Amino acid sequence: MPADFLQLEGRRIAVFGVANRKSVAYHIAKQLEEAGAEVVYVVRSPERHESVSKLTGSAQVHVCDVEFQEQIDELTKSLKEKYGVLHGFVHSIAFADYDERGMIPFHETSRKQLLRTFDISCYSLIALSNALKEMLTRDASVVTISISTTRMASENYGFMAPVKAALDSSLAFLAKSFSKFSEVRFNAVAPGLLKTSASAGIPGYVDSYLYAERATLRGRAIKTEEAAAAATFLLSPRSSGITAQQIVVDAGMEVNYFDDRLIRPAVDSLGE
Template sequence: MDFLQLHNKNIVVMGVANRRSVAWAVAKVLLDVGAKPIYVFKDQALLEKNRALIGAAAPVVICDVEKDADLAALPAAVSAIAPEVHGLVHSIAFANYSEGLKPFHETIKKDFLQAVDISCFSLVEVANRLKALFSPDAAIVTMSISTTRMASENYGYMGPIKAALDSTVAFLAKSLSQEVSPHIRVNAVGAGLLKTSASAGIPGYIDAYLYAEKVIPRHQALDTSEVANTVAFLLSQRSSGINAQTITVDAGMSINYFDRDVVRRVTAARPQ
């Protein structure tokens, strides 16, 4: 049974960096259900790095969201592959700690603005560029985090940027429904801590990941495939009643920060 009804649907997928990327996990689910991913890579070098992963025949577009010329060429490049787009997966983010990790109040302006441009505004830009190609019931899904109110030092300024992304989802959903089609939907998946190559570059992330394993009720970390399955659901018409939302996927971590066993370990280890 084709429950998701995504067979033969054209889905633009942005953000495949390697086999551990959330975007690649999403693409695998889409391929499993018979959808047709159209991969967007930042540049030719990243494409070549991943060509064996996605397959020699996989349709590909090059677009660096920091380059106006690339964005202007995006609609024609996508339409040459598929005249209609049924979904968009926006799974790109970037943080440049050009002077090293600093306390939040010492954030470098140029780093912050570049991160906003790539991680948040690019969703607006790409949606606007592709609007003429969207099917009347197209679904857009972006990748957020499970909470933007937890001020984790090692995540730095990306927390506020993901908060901006969550707000952007709501405004973009309303704007597209008014100006393009009333049935277009925009949602985000707020993922808990994942074992990806991008996250591995965040200072202190491994310790946070190990802590998450202890706090999650099942004592097992969130798997990238669980996030990918949620993205696929949001791309499908099975989720037609969900719009302008950030769906938290954290395996229940948010209800269990004060797990008694974890609290006992911490209090037992404190200096007397």
């Protein structure tokens, strides 16, 4: 097998969404760099620029809050002038405008909450794809980060799952739109529960994480590096035949909910 099996040497990938060392985006960026790719980092604020710059070495870090179209336009102009072309980009951006009261019943979700969350977490992929389309090479790859299932009605995840479902659906429409003038591919990595700084802020997440770990076929939780590895593959020319897809990375959790290790404690507790 050639040393450059992924054929990422010399390719330039923009990575949106690094927050810290625990970020999925950070692990993707590091794997890309290890494979010989040039990574262009994009973060959401000047404060994040300061902290992330300490992690990136000599790599360039740009600022763009995707909630504002003018910042997307300014970033596009800057990237065009500095780099000319991109061989792909990573969209690892998620924000939930949760109620200040904490988690509320789904039917009480306000229009403002849902639309802002959709704008930042889903529409931003469409906006960035449109803005960067002239920079993307014909065979570029775009990868977003989703979740392993949007059908599991986890109350502590709130309305974020329906927004992720919209993100997943957008992949097919973006791939179709771009097919009129290119072979740019759009895919998602959909991991099970991960240990990230963002997830730590979700009420009850630790218990859900521990349950998910038991539900995997191997009895071990998904590591962030494993989700990142799937993304790195999708960004590489080796995945050229894959588009408009979700790659689920959950160690078999979705097929294992009726494992005896999970059922027996629940059944036994009924007799207590």
